[in-house]
Amino acid sequence: MRAAILIQRWYRQYVSRMEMRRRHTWNIFQSIEYAGEQDQVKLYNFLGYLMDNFTPSSSERNLISHIFRENEVCRDPEWERYFCYKNIDVPAVYSGPRLIFPITIDQAAGLVEAFKNKQQLHSRYVLQLLLETWKLLRMLPNINRISTCHSKEITICGDLHGQLEDLLLIFYKNGMPSLDTPYVFNGDFVDRGKDSIEILLILFAFMLVYPGDVHLNRGNHEDHIINLRYGFTREVLGKYKLHGKRILKLLQKIFSWLPLATVIDQKVLIVHGGLSDMTDLAVISRVDRHRVSWRYDAGRWPLPMLVTASHNSSSAPLSPLNSNPVPRTALTPPMMNGNRQVSHLSEILDLLWSDPMDQDGCIANEVRGCGCYWGPDMTEKFLNKHNLQLIIRSHECKQEGYEFCHNRKVLTLFSASNYYEVGSNRGAYIRLGPDLVPYFIQYQASDMTRELTLRQSVGRTERSALKALREQLFAHKTDLLSAFQEFDKENTGMISLNNWATAVGNVLHLDLPWRTLRSQLVTTTLHDMLDYQDWFQELAIKEPSHVDQTVLDTLYRHRSTLETIFRIVDTDNSGLISFEDFRQTWKLLSAFLKMEITDEAISDLVVSIDTNKDGSIDIDEFMEAFRLVDRSSAPPSTASARIQCSSLSPKSSGSDRSLPSGKVGFAEGCLPCCC
Amino acid sequence: MAEDRENAEAIISEVHKKISDAFDVFDHERNKTVDVREIGTIIRSLGCFPTEGELQEFITEIEEEEATGYIRFERFLPTMTKLLMERKFRPIPEDLLLQAFEVLDQEKKGHLGTEELTKYMTQDGEPFTQEEMEEMLSAAADPDKNVIFYKDFVSMLTVDDK
Numbered sequence: 001m002r003a004a005i006l007i008q009r010w011y012r013q014y015v016s017r018m019e020m021r022r023r024h025t026w027n028i029f030q031s032i033e034y035a036g037e038q039d040q041v042k043l044y045n046f047l048g049y050l051m052d053n054f055t056p057s058s059s060e061r062n063l064i065s066h067i068f069r070e071n072e073v074c075r076d077p078e079w080e081r082y083f084c085y086k087n088i089d090v091p092a093v094y095s096g097p098r099l100i101f102p103i104t105i106d107q108a109a110g111l112v113e114a115f116k117n118k119q120q121l122h123s124r125y126v127l128q129l130l131l132e133t134w135k136l137l138r139m140l141p142n143i144n145r146i147s148t149c150h151s152k153e154i155t156i157c158g159d160l161h162g163q164l165e166d167l168l169l170i171f172y173k174n175g176m177p178s179l180d181t182p183y184v185f186n187g188d189f190v191d192r193g194k195d196s197i198e199i200l201l202i203l204f205a206f207m208l209v210y211p212g213d214v215h216l217n218r219g220n221h222e223d224h225i226i227n228l229r230y231g232f233t234r235e236v237l238g239k240y241k242l243h244g245k246r247i248l249k250l251l252q253k254i255f256s257w258l259p260l261a262t263v264i265d266q267k268v269l270i271v272h273g274g275l276s277d278m279t280d281l282a283v284i285s286r287v288d289r290h291r292v293s294w295r296y297d298a299g300r301w302p303l304p305m306l307v308t309a310s311h312n313s314s315s316a317p318l319s320p321l322n323s324n325p326v327p328r329t330a331l332t333p334p335m336m337n338g339n340r341q342v343s344h345l346s347e348i349l350d351l352l353w354s355d356p357m358d359q360d361g362c363i364a365n366e367v368r369g370c371g372c373y374w375g376p377d378m379t380e381k382f383l384n385k386h387n388l389q390l391i392i393r394s395h396e397c398k399q400e401g402y403e404f405c406h407n408r409k410v411l412t413l414f415s416a417s418n419y420y421e422v423g424s425n426r427g428a429y430i431r432l433g434p435d436l437v438p439y440f441i442q443y444q445a446s447d448m449t450r451e452l453t454l455r456q457s458v459g460r461t462e463r464s465a466l467k468a469l470r471e472q473l474f475a476h477k478t479d480l481l482s483a484f485q486e487f488d489k490e491n492t493g494m495i496s497l498n499n500w501a502t503a504v505g506n507v508l509h510l511d512l513p514w515r516t517l518r519s520q521l522v523t524t525t526l527h528d529m530l531d532y533q534d535w536f537q538e539l540a541i542k543e544p545s546h547v548d549q550t551v552l553d554t555l556y557r558h559r560s561t562l563e564t565i566f567r568i569v570d571t572d573n574s575g576l577i578s579f580e581d582f583r584q585t586w587k588l589l590s591a592f593l594k595m596e597i598t599d600e601a602i603s604d605l606v607v608s609i610d611t612n613k614d615g616s617i618d619i620d621e622f623m624e625a626f627r628l629v630d631r632s633s634a635p636p637s638t639a640s641a642r643i644q645c646s647s648l649s650p651k652s653s654g655s656d657r658s659l660p661s662g663k664v665g666f667a668e669g670c671l672p673c674c675c
Numbered sequence: 676m677a678e679d680r681e682n683a684e685a686i687i688s689e690v691h692k693k694i695s696d697a698f699d700v701f702d703h704e705r706n707k708t709v710d711v712r713e714i715g716t717i718i719r720s721l722g723c724f725p726t727e728g729e730l731q732e733f734i735t736e737i738e739e740e741e742a743t744g745y746i747r748f749e750r751f752l753p754t755m756t757k758l759l760m761e762r763k764f765r766p767i768p769e770d771l772l773l774q775a776f777e778v779l780d781q782e783k784k785g786h787l788g789t790e791e792l793t794k795y796m797t798q799d800g801e802p803f804t805q806e807e808m809e810e811m812l813s814a815a816a817d818p819d820k821n822v823i824f825y826k827d828f829v830s831m832l833t834v835d836d837k
Contacts, residue, residue: 003778004800009724010767011811014832016719023700358704498689513696515689 022458024513026399028465029420031510032472034367036560040229041369043561046592047568083250085127088243099125101132108205109176115198116168123243126201130250133204136211137257142289143281144215144262146182153433154264156184158394158402158413159219162193162232165445166417166427167202173441174429177206177214184262186394186413187219187272187352191230193416197239200251218258219272220352220370220395224248229564237573245573256290260351263388267436270392274354274410275382276372277362278347287344355396356405356412376406383409389436401428401442417444421464466520472508473521474539475557479507484532494529497522562589566619576616687756694755697721698748707748711738714746718755723764727801733758769833776825786822 090098096119097110111121121129148154155174160167175181185203190196207214220226227233227248236251237244261271261284269281353371357363360375383389391410397419403412417427427445430438473480483503484495495503500522501514522530523538555562565585570577577585583602590597697720701713709717715730725733737750758764779795780787789812796803796811803811814832815823 002800003775004795005726006767006772006775007779008796008800008803009726010772011832012715012727012807013719013724015807015810016716019716020697020700020720027700359706498685513699515692516696 018458020516021462024517025458025462025465026420026424027512028469028510028517029424029461030397031512032468035510036229038367038369039561040226040564043564043592044225047588083127083131083246085124085131088122088124088127090122090124094122095119096121097125098122099129101128103129103132103205103208105178105209108202108209111202111205112168112171112176115164115195115202120239121198121201123240123247126197126240126247127243127250129201129204129208130247130254132208134250134254134257136208137254137259138290140257140259142260142285142287144184144217144259145266146184146215146262147265148432148434148436152180152182153431154182154184156186156270156392156413156430156432156438158186158415158428159188159397160185160193160199161188161221161416161419162190162196162199162235163416163419163445164193164195164198166415166443167199169417169427169443169445170415170429173443174431177210179210179213182210182213182215184215184264184270185217186262186270186392187217187258188221188394189216189219190232191221191227194231194235196232196235197247215262216258217262217270217272218255218260218352220349222255222258224252224255228567229560233567237575248573253290256292260284260289260348264432265434265436267388268390268392268432269386269388271351272393273350273352273371273395274356274391274393275374275378276347276350276354277374277378279350279382280347281386283344284347284351287348289348292345292348353395356393356410358405376409379406379409390438392430392438397425398428399425401426402430402440411438418446421461422446423458424461462520466517469512469517470521470539472510473504474536475553476507477536478553480504481532481536483507488532493531493533495532497525497528497530500530500532558589558593561592563619565589566622570619575619577619578616582617687760690756690759691752693721694752694759695748698751702748708745709748709751711742711744711746714751718758721755721759722766723758724767725764729764769829772829773826776829780825785826786824789816789821789823792823 097107097114099107099111099121114121146154155170157170177183183206189199189203193199203214203216207216221230221232224233233248236248240247261269261281263269263281350371353365353368355365355368355371355373356379357373357375360377362372362374362378365371365373379391383391389409392413393410394413394415396412396414397416398412398414401414401417404410405412411430413428413430414425415427415429417425419425419427423444423446425444426442428440428442430440432438480503483506484500485491487495487499487503497518498515501518505512505514522535524531524534562585565588566577567573569581569585583599586597586602697717698707698709701709701717711734714734715725715727718725718730718733733754734746737746737754739745739747739750776787777783779792792815793808793812797805797808812823815825815828817824
């Protein structure tokens with residue numbers, strides 16, 4: 001019937017276009033996310049380089065040296081004194097859970113209930129719980145070996161990233177951990193989501209109650225350096241103003257003691273990231289995992305630095321196989337190769353950072369800046385070598401919550417639903433019985449009563465991604481302007497859409513289909529030409545200010561890095577840094593970016609942001625000042641703010657969405673009795 | 676004259692880039708091939724509205740002599756370029772679409788029942804799979820009344836098209 005065919009043709013085309021849009025949206029989020037991770041790795045490398053190349057008395061060195069003082073040589077009694085919780089009083093007015101150790105199952109369940117009701121655990125109990133956790137973890141091996149004997153089905157969860165609703169949903173559907181319901185949590189419990197500390201406390205509590213039935217693997221985000229950028233540090237300091245610093249220090253130790261992998265029935269390996277050609281479980285079992293920590297790569301530094309994505313060619317693809325792949329041979333310095341003989345750092349980083357790829361071989365993971373990409377042949381070799389049959393890993397967000405690859409020998413499992421945006425993806429967990437065949441349960445935590453249709457979820461996620469992309473475009477305004485002017489030698493102020501796409505691709509270094517995205521980023525054109533000054537106006541509103549434009553653009557583009565450096569410099573974690581320290585921070589940043597900033601420009605900036613006039617700069621207020629107005633059809637619920645550089649707006653209450661590269665919520669102010 | 680040729684070249688170059696972008700989305704192994712089952716999505720996302728039959732013809736034309744299950748970009752590009760330049764498989768005008776729905780709506784109620792629509796879509800023409808049907812219903816059906824107000828449905832989806 002002709003009518004039927006017409007409708008079917010039309011609808012199928014519609015579905016295909018939606019699918020394409022969904023994939024593009026995914027690409028946007030992912031490429032921005034990984035570019036951020038890469039940036040963090042570079043920052044750390046850079047700071048390490050500074051450490052080695054500045055004289056001991058240099059002020060820059062003093063600012064940052066403390067993050068390189070890893071597990072300082074310190075005897076246990078000293079640590080015990082530092083972490084002592086006993087003199088922390090709990091006021092009578094505190095209505096949260098009061099823990100009595102050794103912790104019981106009722107108390108663990110009570111914690112879950114309390115967090116569900118948005119209560120906060122008092123810092124005294126937090127420290128106590130963490131101390132007990134630390135003691136337990138020190139006794140665990142690098143690789144947990146467990147079994148499905150007695151017909152026990154083991155439940156395995158992937159990344160949670162501070163999304164408490166997902167953990168609660170899993171417990172609701174699957175039951176809380178118990179002797180009959182053993183769990184393995186595969187890393188990345190923290191960062192990005194807003195309830196990272198609550199998730200940790202729950203997982204640790206259950207682990208203390210059932211040490212043989214709750215197993216935690218370390219993820220790449222269980223790392224205090226990463227936490228500086230991706231929100232966990234901020235969350236803890238926000239929720240625990242008095243004792244946050246101690247809690248973070250104790251967590252630093254706990255993270256370093258988390259086991260690296262779990263093996264079930266000697267057949268299934270569970271690890272957060274994956275493998276490399278160097279991975280050998282026997283070697284991994286023997287390392288001192290808590291002593292292994294980041295060291296920047298002396299062999300690789302210094303190399304020309306670009307502050308955006310990979311740097312092999314001007315339009316660097318994010319795919320692992322560039323035209324000049326970076327093989328891991330002795331000839332080419334590998335990406336993140338510590339001193340292998342001594343510390344096996346790179347093998348451990350490989351476990352936590354690597355991603356699978358479709359091609360055979362093993363190459364450096366330049367997209368993330370750490371670990372590698374490994375191919376199906378590596379999987380095959382590895383499984384045969386260790387007599388295993390399946391690798392379960394996480395680390396990458398997947399639309400359906402899970403995905404097989406490498407001939408179904410590698411399974412990616414991701415448990416944070418709606419990770420990029422509401423409706424972007426489902427989460428999943430697995431149950432594994434003695435037959436070792438994974439059984440999947442998918443879910444999507446949402447406070448909406450009805451599931452979003454394909455159209456709604458794509459639309460919403462897309463809007464979010466486009467907003468993030470617009471922010472990136474705006475942040476690169478100066479460079480884009482130069483690039484456009486290259487095409488517009490006669491200074492007409494107009495540029496063809498083709499040239500627009502080329503220029504944007506060259507400046508942004510994000511491997512995205514700009515021509516396809518163009519219609520959503522450029523709305524007013526005349527005969528296929530664009531007035532680019534007008535277009536910049538479309539992207540944002542800015543107050544005129546006496547501060548130099550380039551400086552503002554830089555600040556905006558590198559907010560995340562700047563904030564990270566702030567938090568490193570803020571040694572007492574007070575949220576305030578002095579003018580002088582701010583000047584030094586700025587100098588560090590400009591060295592990192594290889595930019596020249598005059599002292600005058602910095603002074604202007606400093607004066608304009610000290611609203612308290614008390615000679616110090618509040619980090620949060622400073623970061624608040626640089627946000628983008630989204631003029632194009634933002635849904636009313638999206639928060640927006642004006643860019644103000646001459647004065648700061650008062651600190652806004654409530655949550656806000658921060659950068660595209662990190663999902664951070666501001667704490668709503670900690671309850672005064674819980675600090 | 677030279678300018679025309681330049682323009683024509685520029686246009687073709689743009690078309691090539693668009694096709695390449697769309698193709699790359701499904702080129703998982705980065706070796707300029709895609710699974711043949713994704714060709715439909717790629718073609719449609721570029722703005723074409725082929726029937727399943729026309730799609731199959733297209734695929735047969737660009738497949739290898741011995742079908743491998745994969746389509747190579749070198750074969751895809753010229754044929755796809757031709758399709759776009761000739762503007763084959765033009766978009767369907769909204770009024771034509773409405774007429775089609777009205778044909779199905781024999782009683783001229785202004786809406787179709789979910790069972791009614793399901794019957795047509797899964798039995799006539801080039802039948803939908805169950806999955807396709809469910810997705811269409813979830814987007815189209817008014818959840819309270821269990822009917823599809825097709826005029827609204829058509830407007831809604833057409834707005835999404837750029």
